[in-house]
Amino acid sequence: MRSQLVKSNIKTPPRPKRRRQPLKSWPVTFSPFARALALSRITSLSPPNPTPTLSAKKPQPSHGSVHSDLSQPEHSESSDEDFDGVVQADFSFFDPKPNDFHGAKTLLQTYLDDQEWDLSAFVDLILAQTTVGSVVKIEDDEDEGLFALVTALNLYRYREHKCIATVKDFLLHKVRQEKSVHDQLKLLLGEQAHDVGLLVSQRMVNLPPQLLPPLYDALFDEVSWATEDEPTEELQNSFKFKHYIILTKIYVLKNVEQKRKQSNGSDEAIIYIKLEDEIFHKLSSWSFCFPLQTQQLAPHELRNYRSTGLIVAVEADKIPTFRQELASLINET
Numbered sequence: 001m002r003s004q005l006v007k008s009n010i011k012t013p014p015r016p017k018r019r020r021q022p023l024k025s026w027p028v029t030f031s032p033f034a035r036a037l038a039l040s041r042i043t044s045l046s047p048p049n050p051t052p053t054l055s056a057k058k059p060q061p062s063h064g065s066v067h068s069d070l071s072q073p074e075h076s077e078s079s080d081e082d083f084d085g086v087v088q089a090d091f092s093f094f095d096p097k098p099n100d101f102h103g104a105k106t107l108l109q110t111y112l113d114d115q116e117w118d119l120s121a122f123v124d125l126i127l128a129q130t131t132v133g134s135v136v137k138i139e140d141d142e143d144e145g146l147f148a149l150v151t152a153l154n155l156y157r158y159r160e161h162k163c164i165a166t167v168k169d170f171l172l173h174k175v176r177q178e179k180s181v182h183d184q185l186k187l188l189l190g191e192q193a194h195d196v197g198l199l200v201s202q203r204m205v206n207l208p209p210q211l212l213p214p215l216y217d218a219l220f221d222e223v224s225w226a227t228e229d230e231p232t233e234e235l236q237n238s239f240k241f242k243h244y245i246i247l248t249k250i251y252v253l254k255n256v257e258q259k260r261k262q263s264n265g266s267d268e269a270i271i272y273i274k275l276e277d278e279i280f281h282k283l284s285s286w287s288f289c290f291p292l293q294t295q296q297l298a299p300h301e302l303r304n305y306r307s308t309g310l311i312v313a314v315e316a317d318k319i320p321t322f323r324q325e326l327a328s329l330i331n332e333t
Contacts, residue, residue: 103146148203251305
């Protein structure tokens, strides 16, 4: 299996963050089997006792060694060619900028499954919002390749953009057969859109998981700062989110009924491609799964699973809990 050893120094934005105490134990809804499979795609080649650490204070960098193949987006599979070597990687968080266009577009190429839409305009919106949102790159990399991006877009602020209208239509179409969910989603996308953020988070599948807590901390800190630092009251209010909508992908067991009949079955009903999605799903006020038209070749461990779309709505007051549980999740891994 192709692999690279990546020694990462993680540098985060310059404003300080408060330290948060990790949870003492896993939330009971976490599945050890699901976590193991998800992590196997990230850290299957990690040393027995990895020692990466992260500082909750900025701007001090963190140091650690992480095995990771950083050449592929989330939906791609590992190459069979062998690779032996060490890559020194200094990861840094940056404000989005126009030069990130092609990297962001690559990360988001299947965001709306196989739908034909103006993805370029969507990427332009993300990159133009520099006060809230981050991209992850290797510092001083001439190619400026993107390894992750995360942002939150106010659905009312950008309501007149066709790409946002397309995202809304896509979401409503997927939940149309579930009236209760459809009504709740329609409310969030319509009357309550002033207070709703579309949380967009995409990354390479093998990005070191130690990056996740500071990446999401940076996002939600920036959201908080924007409510005070934006130049107009209108812009400040646009970041006073009460709800977040997240569109992501998971693996769902193909035959759930058969699994229920197997008393000794080890397969879990859901495998989360991105570890944080398990927390978002658990904390959501409602969620909805739908079949994807674009099916990627799954790892052997997931041969009994189907790639599936997942829409979740999370109340903003659950974000402190999310941040704490994410830190605990990564610390335990």
